[in-house]
Amino acid sequence: MAKRRSDQEWHALFEQYEASELTQRAFCEQNNLSPSTFFAKRQRLQQISTNQHSGFVKAQLIEKTTHYQSVHTPVANMTLSLGEVELSIPPGTPASYIAELIGALS
Numbered sequence: 424m425a426k427r428r429s430d431q432e433w434h435a436l437f438e439q440y441e442a443s444e445l446t447q448r449a450f451c452e453q454n455n456l457s458p459s460t461f462f463a464k465r466q467r468l469q470q471i472s473t474n475q476h477s478g479f480v481k482a483q484l485i486e487k488t489t490h491y492q493s494v495h496t497p498v499a500n501m502t503l504s505l506g507e508v509e510l511s512i513p514p515g516t517p518a519s520y521i522a523e524l525i526g527a528l529s
Contacts, residue, residue, distance in 0.1 A: 433464050 451458045500511045
């Protein structure tokens with residue numbers, strides 16, 4: 424005759440199973456448990472646990488501030504002078520654009 428266990432005893436068995444590195448089948452064999460009973464009981468207790476929760480979760484606001492520090496010294500704009508006209512070009516401007524611009528100004 425199979426031993427009847429309380430829900431607390433089952434919870435303890437499930438915790439032992441989780442802590443072990445055994446497969447479910449090996450754990451059941453080692454503890455003289457029916458794998459189908461083990462699985463069914465585990466599912467039922469998880470479902471009961473899920474149903475007892477209201478569906479809401481407690482949210483906690485954690486204020487996190489991130490500070491960035493520049494590792495590189497900022498690069499100044501490039502200035503092109505053509506007669507009395509000066510053109511300031513920011514870093515990262517594509518060279519093809521600058522070449523086209525110089526060609527158009529010539």
